[in-house]
Amino acid sequence: MDSVTLIAMASIITAGITISIGCIGPALGEGRSVAAALSSLAQQPDAATTITRTLFVGLAMIESVAIYSFVISMILIFANPFWNHVIAETAGK
Amino acid sequence: MHFTPDQVVFWRYGFVNLNSTIVTTWGLMLVLWLGALLITRGLQTELTLSRWQGGLEIIVTAMIKQIEEAGLRQPEKYLGFLGTLFLFIATAALATILPGYESPTGSLSTTAALAICVFVAVPVFGIAEQGLRSYLGSYLKPTFIMLPFNVISELTRTLALAVRLFGNMMSGTMILAILLTIAPLIFPIVMSALGLLIGMVQAYIFSILATVYIAAATRKD
Numbered sequence: 001m002d003s004v005t006l007i008a009m010a011s012i013i014t015a016g017i018t019i020s021i022g023c024i025g026p027a028l029g030e031g032r033s034v035a036a037a038l039s040s041l042a043q044q045p046d047a048a049t050t051i052t053r054t055l056f057v058g059l060a061m062i063e064s065v066a067i068y069s070f071v072i073s074m075i076l077i078f079a080n081p082f083w084n085h086v087i088a089e090t091a092g093k
Numbered sequence: 094m095h096f097t098p099d100q101v102v103f104w105r106y107g108f109v110n111l112n113s114t115i116v117t118t119w120g121l122m123l124v125l126w127l128g129a130l131l132i133t134r135g136l137q138t139e140l141t142l143s144r145w146q147g148g149l150e151i152i153v154t155a156m157i158k159q160i161e162e163a164g165l166r167q168p169e170k171y172l173g174f175l176g177t178l179f180l181f182i183a184t185a186a187l188a189t190i191l192p193g194y195e196s197p198t199g200s201l202s203t204t205a206a207l208a209i210c211v212f213v214a215v216p217v218f219g220i221a222e223q224g225l226r227s228y229l230g231s232y233l234k235p236t237f238i239m240l241p242f243n244v245i246s247e248l249t250r251t252l253a254l255a256v257r258l259f260g261n262m263m264s265g266t267m268i269l270a271i272l273l274t275i276a277p278l279i280f281p282i283v284m285s286a287l288g289l290l291i292g293m294v295q296a297y298i299f300s301i302l303a304t305v306y307i308a309a310a311t312r313k314d
Contacts, residue, residue, distance in 0.1 A: 060298045064253065067260030074267070078096050 004090060007082050015073040022069025029062045096267055097200040114200040121184055121197065152180075163301060164308035171307060174214055178207065179300035182258070186292025189285070196292070199262040201255065208255035211303045212247070219310030228310065254302060261295045 037055040098113035132145045160168035197203045219228040265288030272281045
């Protein structure tokens with residue numbers, strides 16, 4: 001298997017695995033935080049605005065970890081430096 | 094398919110290229126500046142104020158309240174910087190309603206520039222508030238062994254700010270582009286609405302995090 005095929009295969013498989021495993025943790029974390037927010041809303045409904053605002057801020061922070069793995073898989077597919085390098089090499093040959 | 098607006102180039106001369114990010118940022122700056130100029134032209138204090146002025150007052154007083162709640166004593170000093178951050182990112186996200194528009198915050202250059210602004214502003218405000226020695230001494234708290242960790246945390250949170258905003262906006266436009274090639278009318282519209290909500294939340298998150306970092310740097314304890 002030459003290096004072009006190997007790099008393409010590794011990039012595609014890694015991109016898929018990155019995004020799938022990278023979304024498990026944040027999804028679980030967001031589920032737990034929403035559950036905690038719901039139970040505290042049920043206990044103290046008049047603190048609803050504070051709880052909701054804090055919930056959204058926390059969700060965005062947790063979401064950013066999933067976004068990191070999304071960015072890596074996008075880079076692997078669209079802006080892959082190894083792929084560009086090896087394509088430039090085979091074009092130059 | 095391009096995944097950042099950096100790749101859409103309008104004009105090139107040597108190594109200077111005018112891409113969609115820069116042109117859209119100029120357009121946004123023009124809109125914000127013209128809007129502010131026209132609305133604050135005849136400021137009034139009585140009940141005869143116009144709707145636009147009332148709306149602008151709502152936005153500004155809400156921002157001042159948020160900055161004060163995050164722990165900054167005199168919010169008017171920081172309102173210029175933090176308010177501009179929020180308004181720029183929020184307008185960039187809101188304008189995706191317009192057809193053919195792509196948000197400049199979907200490019201890593203814009204978000205990195207905004208994050209570097211915050212990275213520079215935190216020591217500037219910290220030194221202006223506390224003085225140089227006291228601010229530099231805060232890096233040695235709680236013990237002087239924490240110095241490399243504090244420095245590293247400064248750098249990584251700047252990186253996290255840039256990548257968080259870039260990732261959220263880029264994923265919204267990319268999912269929309271992919272869906273438009275697959276599904277008919279309804280689902281891309283729903284995803285576009287979700288992208289709008291995410292954009293506004295991210296604008297709020299960016300400015301609240303900048304506020305919290307500045308509050309941590311200017312705190313006198």
